[in-house]
Amino acid sequence: MTSSHESRGEQATDTSEEALAQLVRAQNTISGLAPVLVDLVAAFDAAGHALYLVGGSVRDALLGRLGNDLDFTTPARPDVVKELLDAQCEVVWDTGIEYGTVSAQHRGQQIEITTFRSDLYDGDSRNPEVTFGDTLEGDLVRRDFTINAMAVRLTMVDGELASEFHDSAGGLADLSRRVLDTPGTPEQSFNDDPLRMLRAARFVSQLEFSVAKRVQDAMTDMAGQISRITAERVHVELNKLIGGADPSAGIDLLVETGLGAIVLPEVGALKMTEDEHKQHKDVYRHSLQVMRQAIDQEDPEQGPDLVLRWAALLHDIGKPDTKELKEGGGVSFHHHEVVGAKLARKRLKELKFSKSDVSDISQLVFLHMRFHGYGEGAWSDSAVRRYVADAGDLLPRLHKLVRADSTTRNPKKAGRLQRTYDDLEKRIAEIAEKEDLARVRPDLDGDEIMRILDLRPGPDVGRAWSFLKELRLEHGPLEREEATRLLREWWAGEQA
Template sequence: MPDPTDPLAAPALMARAQDAVGKHAALLEPLARLFADRGETLYMVGGSVRDAMLGRGVHDLDFTTSARPEVIQEILTEWGEKVWDTGIEFGTVSAIRHGETVEITTFRSDLYDGVTRNPEVTFGDTLEGDLVRRDFACNAMAIELSLNDELRLSPTFHDPVDGLADLVQQVLDTPQEPEVSFRDDPLRMLRAARFVSQLGFTVADRVFAAMRDMAPEIGRITAERVQAELDKLMLGARPWEGIDLLVATGLAEHILPEIPALQLETDEHMQHKDVYRHSLTVLRQATELEDEGPDLKLRWAALMHDIGKPATRAPKEGGGVTFHHHEVVGAKMARKRLKALKYPKHVITDVGQLVFLHMRFHGFGEGQWTDSAVRRYVTDAGELLPKLHKLVRADSTTRNAKKAARLQRTYDHLEERIADIAAKEDLARVRPDLDGNEIMQILGLKPGPEVGKAWKYLKELRLERGELDHDEAVAELKAWWEKEHA
């Protein structure tokens, strides 16, 4: 990121953007010529320019143009290898060439009804009119793909709403009054939190105030669109800061009410750690433990692992509080919230299970993990075990350095026990020592509920005692059957 106090910061950012265009010159120069031949102007715009300036790499090539949609389509048909016109009614046509995708949209000057976020699409005639309707000034800069006398690319920078200054200062502000921008499209308030997470920016004071005052407007947005923005926020570099902005402005009350509810009041008789701040810390520490890129399920579990605490909070005799079974309550709450946000079933199930299991480790003291407990821990976690390891470690946030070190050592010991037992047994597939066919043959049963009960008994026996040889398993099954039917 640039140093905001450096007077050369702005020129350096502009140079980065020019370089990014130059790197794509072989692709973009023929495109610029085709537009120029039609008497039309073409501008790289939005996140493409912003990300180029920030050195984040330009992965999406987005453009705006004076050309109307049918002209864009004709040009791209000549230039590209494949063309998509699914967005043509909104002025957008896309194409791919040499593995690069471009998306080009006619200047827009949309009108909003203030009820939905769907505008009445109106095409504009000026670049300035198009840029001023965008969400944030740092996303409202443009680079014109102009040509010199030799018809070579000669990019020209346009910044009518002073987005470059915001980029240098790392602040999010709106081109228009934020109240106007957010009334047009309330989703922009979530986008502010998303960019805080992705870019590490802060929001301007007037943007914060508008988000706070207009938070109920987010109710105009569908759950699917909210989920899409939350995903981008949660997968950003600093998701805890994006969440904190949602809570501070009151937006979270409308889309994630369980999170601000963690801001429990404390008094001299019921002291406890700040559950809300603790949850943000766990989210941060979980991201630091990721070893294969951002993990959406781990991050959601880290944020929501304690949401059952407000509902289970109770005074403890002698002072303090308890949160008995908050992981059980929290798992149900997490599943309910994610379902309301239209998340796919596998996300709902896995996040709920991680929340449910996150306290299992704390139920055992140092050195008290029996082989049976280890098997159950691994079996219940299943494929989520690597995520559970990270979640539990991230949850060790005590300020007591000795206690924190002891917790980490204890978990190290648990992982060693898992590895030791896994080396002897196939923990990934803990199954009864006898299968259903053998159970039916030994007990003279036909398929039915009794076979399932017998299978479940042998599964529990397997978890408790480890692998049994065949004769021992048969004897245990027969003994159980006789007791059941005594």
């Protein structure tokens, strides 16, 4: 791979061993894509249009993590791009053509080709006036970060795929140093599109990079600009952040710059709340540690569990509103799980999370303290059933959340908590061997209830069903005759 470096001073000519290794890695990755790309590149060559792999695809090739989505840029106008793709690809769609983007599926790869852009922003929204450009450098300089402002020109030379690396913004040097910086001034970049501030925090999490000081300063000064971004877009970026390799670092950046006070104020508020165990600087640090420990329990083959991660981060957000000083010192947070669940529901709804995610995350927050009653005395089988029934499908996640919530530095206390929870899981397994704990339902269904009590569909059937479910939770499975007898007795009492 040949290289073309321009501007950004010494950083643009980085020849460190790390940078050279990344270039070799990218060359090998791109060469491996030759069977996919040669016909496409040849078509653009024949039409007289340059084709560049660009942005995140170049970054990921340098990092050795390129996936199945390939981003390209070209001076060719969108109608020409569509015509070329129609002739080469199995499926082509042009839903983004007004913004200069045409997408396709080609030999198992998702391809997106965008015409050079030199957009103009009005400073009020993040939607630019789309203007097509004529130079690669003009296209690259408008991008969010230098690590996303690199390109690789692809051409065919003597029947072989050839590549030339372009790095006018110094992205390779920043990639080698694992630093996020902007091609131009961060103030201009963030004024053009405030969402880029959240993208900075997301990349800190996903790539485990740090941000340049001038970038963090601009984020701090311009945090209020994030109000120009819709809740839906904020939600998408936060989910990507939470699903990253180090979400705690991304959350930290949001809180430190003041962005967190706008998009996740309940999390930043935890910095003001003392941990009752005095084992952490504050409940905020405890919550980040709980999230890390929850992540440690994930199944790597299943990928990030966003519901578990969000529940871990938010599990103590009810503490600031329930803080009480104890006589003789210390603090308490009675019923913080109840308050926290309400706050979680409110925040997640405002961020446009799905109904199922709002329900699941807030329910985990609500239930995370339930286990601690188990350590104060043996639970009856009924209490174990209720714990399982209230958790429902969330039980595996609840197990992980409760275990992650132990952040004490006292090894004896930590061991005791884990052994106690081991005992509860053993109890659950023992009861589950005898009855179907996964689906605790009444011993009689709705049709049977209506027949036995001579009822028509209505609220009375629901009340009877609830009564039988309480019996089931309290006593376990009942014989049909016994359930029928108790139902009749209950109904007679209701009619008295």
